[in-house]
Amino acid sequence: MKKVLLVVFAALLLMVGAACSNDDEASGADGDSIALLMADLGNPFFHVLRDAVVERGEELGYEVLVYDGQNDASRQPSQVEDALQKGVSAIIINPADESSSANALKEAIDKGIPVVTVDRAVDVDGVLSYLVTDNLKGGELVGKWLEGQLPDGGKVIHMEGVMGTAPQRERGGGFLSVIDPNENSESKFEIIGTAVGDFSMAPAEAAMSDLLARHDEIDAVFAQNDTMAVGIARAIETAGRQDEGIIIIGFDGAKEAYDLIEKGEMNVTAVQDFDFIGSEAVNFVDEYLKNGTEPEDFVLVDVYMSDSK
CATH class of the missing domain: 3.40.50.2300 (Response regulator)
Known part of the structure; x- marks a missing residue:
């Protein structure tokens, strides 16, 4: 009888644990996910930005959901909507253009979700910060x-x-x-x-x-x-x-x-310096989510000429 009770108890624990896991994944209530929307991962250099965001995000305990716009601005609004449905805590976006995702990002901002744009701006008010190469x-x-x-x-x-x-x-x-x-x-x-x-x-x-x-x-x-x-x-x-x-x-x-x-x-x-831009974007999001710290709303990153790695 004791063995039967133990088996039933263990099964109940597994069911409760699975339910909690599914709820967290759906709602993002733990504040542990960042959506990264890239304009075009077909461009190998954008992999540097993606990798910097993912690496820094994971260091700070975030899951980073990566979306590829495939150089098609019409894809990104639905990708923002998908991220919102998944309950992400923040959005970092490398916009395909300045206007196509504006309405979707406004919805995110209105919900209190911090949005950081990198490399290109978006024509919407309320973005937490815009980090860009000069x-x-x-x-x-x-x-x-x-x-x-x-x-x-x-x-x-x-x-x-x-x-x-x-x-x-x-x-x-x-x-x-x-x-x-x-x-x-x-x-x-x-x-x-x-x-x-x-x-x-x-x-x-x-x-x-x-x-x-x-x-x-x-x-x-x-x-x-x-x-x-x-x-x-x-x-x-x-x-x-x-x-x-x-x-x-x-x-x-x-x-x-x-x-x-x-x-x-x-x-x-x-x-x-996409390494710096990517990691700094995550730092901005992290400080805002944890401490309410607002970064500069516009950050220019210097450029230099190089003929060797």
Whole structure:
């Protein structure tokens, strides 16, 4: 009889434990989960940001739920809704654009869930903090670096990212403020072509192939991220023009950029510190959830030029 009672008691304990576990998972009541919404994990450099958030989150005791927007802004609103249904305690978002997720994030903010945006802003009030690379300064650094390499000027291609996003506007704006004669009367450069590569390799490669066919003389190409710079290098090689000394400049500090630099197929990249941005975003969320501490609402992170890891 005692054995029967023990078995029944043990079964009841398992049932209660399972019920409690399911309730916690559904409600997130323990405050132990963070949703990380990434714009495009197809871009290898964004893995640095993801890994930094996951690593720091786990160090502080959070489960990090990662969503991939696959470079499609229409995906992120439903991903925010999914995170809210799962009862996350905070949201860190790398927005695909500045407007598509605004309503969904407003719902989160209205519920008291802290939202931190990284790399790009969102057009919504109440965001806890916005951490971003100083893209304007980065673009200016690229322009000044190119001036140093080609003091007598030259013919330049400008490969832009996703149009309308803050990185596209600011990196391009900073670069053109130095290089474009229409914006800097002292510039000796000529912008002979501008194309849109959507921050992706294949579109940048295709656009660069077209530009190579139309221009016999190209001195330098600025790609607004390293993924596009890889596509540009591939287009130059395919066209058989890798011995012309065309300067390729990227932006990010991604592994594939350093691999190309080491091979002599790319020259330099403007480095943004996604390790710092990712871990700091988690720190902001953690301090707010535990202590109610509000960080600065806008944090700019410096950029530097690098031709070696």
